[in-house]
Amino acid sequence: MNEYGTRSGAAPVEERLRAALAARAYAIGPADLRPLSPPAAPVRSRRTRVRRVVVAGMTLAAVAALVFLTLALVTTRDGHPAPTPPARSPHPRTATPSPAPSPATPSPAPSTPTPRAARP
Template sequence: MNESGTGTTATPVEERLRAALAARAQRVGPADLRPLRPPSGPVRFRRVPVRRAVAGVLVLAAVVALVFLTVRHEPARPVGPARSPHPPAGTPTAPVPSPVSPSTPQPSPSARQP
């Protein structure tokens, strides 16, 4: 296995490149690096957490709306047993007058002509 961990032997080109990069890395020292300065200008606001928060709030609102609409409509209650249209025997009943429409005149028997 070679230095890269691939298990193959390095070609002459790869060996020359590695040697050149190692020599270059040895020549760089602290004096070659620029001094560390705090960033200048306005601080950039990261939008990724804001987008995730907005997406989370929208998902939560959708779930709450779904639960509200599902729970708000109560399931239909079963209908009670049917009752007889006639009262039980032995109960006095008052006669119920039949509804007569005042707008429709009723023909009298004497008004008929054969």
């Protein structure tokens, strides 16, 4: 025996709880149990339905906005398709050298510098 007077080393309260639970377990028989029933279909809450409707509405709005923006980019203001720009060469054009040099323009003569005052 231990200091509490029990054999298992548990406190008296724990011993009484174990005994009460064991007695309750032995008191329940097959007649006390409810009969088996097949599981019911899950009940969908209103919250789930509302969420699905909101998600569907947002998806439709996004698709409509995408279609609208695509049409706005493809057509011009008068309703006709925008013309495609002309094709460009993948290589940049280089200037061809001219056979005669261009005449040089005379530049004005530089002015004479004026002496600066000494700084104190």
